[in-house]
Amino acid sequence: MALLPVAEALKHILEAANTLETEDVGLRDALGRTLARAVEARVDNPPFDASAMDGYSVRAEDVAQVPVTLKLVGEAGAGQPFSGKVAKGETVRIFTGAALPDGADAVVIQEKVTADGTTITFRERADRDDNVRPKGQDFTKGCSLLEKGRRLTARDILLAAAAGHGTLPVVRKPIVALLSTGDELVEPGTPLARGQIWASNSFGLAAVVEAAGGEARLLGIARDSLESLSQALDSADGADVLVTIGGASVGDHDLVRPALEKSGAKLDFYKIAMRPGKPLFFGARSIGGTRQHCLGLPGNPVASLICSRVFLVPLIARLLGRDVPLEAIDAVLGDQLPVNGPREHYMRARLDLSTSPPRAMPFKNQDSGLITALQRADCLVVVPVDAPAQPAGTAVKVLKLDI
Numbered sequence: 001m002a003l004l005p006v007a008e009a010l011k012h013i014l015e016a017a018n019t020l021e022t023e024d025v026g027l028r029d030a031l032g033r034t035l036a037r038a039v040e041a042r043v044d045n046p047p048f049d050a051s052a053m054d055g056y057s058v059r060a061e062d063v064a065q066v067p068v069t070l071k072l073v074g075e076a077g078a079g080q081p082f083s084g085k086v087a088k089g090e091t092v093r094i095f096t097g098a099a100l101p102d103g104a105d106a107v108v109i110q111e112k113v114t115a116d117g118t119t120i121t122f123r124e125r126a127d128r129d130d131n132v133r134p135k136g137q138d139f140t141k142g143c144s145l146l147e148k149g150r151r152l153t154a155r156d157i158l159l160a161a162a163a164g165h166g167t168l169p170v171v172r173k174p175i176v177a178l179l180s181t182g183d184e185l186v187e188p189g190t191p192l193a194r195g196q197i198w199a200s201n202s203f204g205l206a207a208v209v210e211a212a213g214g215e216a217r218l219l220g221i222a223r224d225s226l227e228s229l230s231q232a233l234d235s236a237d238g239a240d241v242l243v244t245i246g247g248a249s250v251g252d253h254d255l256v257r258p259a260l261e262k263s264g265a266k267l268d269f270y271k272i273a274m275r276p277g278k279p280l281f282f283g284a285r286s287i288g289g290t291r292q293h294c295l296g297l298p299g300n301p302v303a304s305l306i307c308s309r310v311f312l313v314p315l316i317a318r319l320l321g322r323d324v325p326l327e328a329i330d331a332v333l334g335d336q337l338p339v340n341g342p343r344e345h346y347m348r349a350r351l352d353l354s355t356s357p358p359r360a361m362p363f364k365n366q367d368s369g370l371i372t373a374l375q376r377a378d379c380l381v382v383v384p385v386d387a388p389a390q391p392a393g394t395a396v397k398v399l400k401l402d403i
């Protein structure tokens with residue numbers, strides 16, 4: 001069977017996914033969530049002409065010639081506005097953040113005046129609007145502040161709060177169920193018998209899911225039997241995406257696809273022209289009356305994590321209504337590469353950003369069992385299908401390994 005090119009596989013996955021529903025969350029729960037609608041300002045900011053300094057509010061024309069003495073007639077504090085009006089020859093004491101009293105149009109900082117009871121002598125002249133933050137200077141009511149599809153940062157949340165929002169409309173988090181499969185697997189932290197290994201992938205993948213904005217649900221470990229797999233697959237009820245790990249290849253114990261198909265899944269594709277990641281599959285099924293995307297990742301830890309970066313992170317982004325973060329950047333090879341085979345090779349590498357263009361140094365050993373090399377890598381050099389040998393200095397595409 002011909003292997004599906006990586007770009008085609010990604011296209012199939014993205015075309016299958018639609019943006020999830022909208023929900024309102026409080027500002028305290030908004031960090032990292034994706035805006036479902038644009039956010040507009042509900043007020044002007046500042047909402048009133050405000051003093052930027054501690055000092056005295058004046059009519060600028062009264063202090064055009066200095067020194068001059070004005071009469072103190074009151075005080076304006078933050079949250080404690082002056083109720084009267086500043087008339088000719090008068091001044092009102094003012095503090096940072098207070099509303100500028102009616103009649104006043106400038107603030108003189110206190111360091112520039114001499115106060116003696118209600119007699120205030122100004123030693124420095126002021127112009128209109130000096131030390132005043134005019135109403136609406138920052139933003140005005142109704143203007144668009146945050147665009148739909150944006151992943152909310154601390155800065156965004158501060159802005160939304162200042163613009164009058166106590167809650168924000170965000171896209172519901174996709175629930176991603178993660179199922180490890182294999183007779184050799186035991187939970188991390190428990191003792192190992194001979195032939196066993198710890199099921200590390202699901203924990204790495206759960207972190208990928210959550211960093212991408214999804215909610216990970218670990219379904220534990222299914223054994224290599226149709227019965228155990230079927231039972232575990234039934235427990236993925238309520239998830240938007242089911243990710244199976246391992247059992248995807250062609251061995252006698254690779255039963256994940258048959259079990260999934262038995263549970264009603266229709267596979268869109270199986271096997272892609274990617275290294276690592278060849279036995280990846282994708283499809284969908286109906287469970288509990290809702291449609292669930294099914295992504296089968298290879299068991300090799302390196303393959304599963306790299307495939308999650310290339311396929312699962314964009315799938316989650318699409319479910320969240322976000323742009324798909326898979327842009328490759330331009331770099332040059334720091335070392336020569338041999339001829340590539342029939343699969344697009346995602347080579348673990350380190351990226352030196354101090355040079356222009358950045359220089360990517362692929363690791364010598366690209367075995368997909370090397371977890372330490374994956375952990376040390378900060379990018380993937382993407383080597384096209386059947387690429388010829390390439391000397392150091394060749395231009396290449398690189399995917400940042402930001403997971």
Ligand SMILES: Nc1nc2c(c(=O)[nH]1)N[C@H]1C(S)=C(S)[C@@H](COP(=O)(O)OP(=O)(O)OC[C@H]3O[C@@H](n4cnc5c(N)ncnc54)[C@H](O)[C@@H]3O)O[C@H]1N2
Pocket residue numbers: 180181182184185197198199200201202245246247248249250251254276277278279297298299300301303
């Ligand atoms: N005859 C062939 N054999 C294999 C082929 C092939 O085309 N023909 N493809 C190879 C490729 S490429 C890959 S990748 C692997 C993937 O196979 P599976 O998806 O069936 O993965 P498993 O056999 O279940 O596991 C592979 C490896 O990873 C370990 N593993 C599995 N799950 C976990 C987990 N949750 N945490 C940590 N480690 C895990 C497992 O113990 C194995 O060592 O197939 C090749 N074979």
Ligand code: MOO
Pocket residue numbers: 274275276277278279298300303368
């Ligand atoms: O292509 Mo398989 O995913 O190593 O090594």
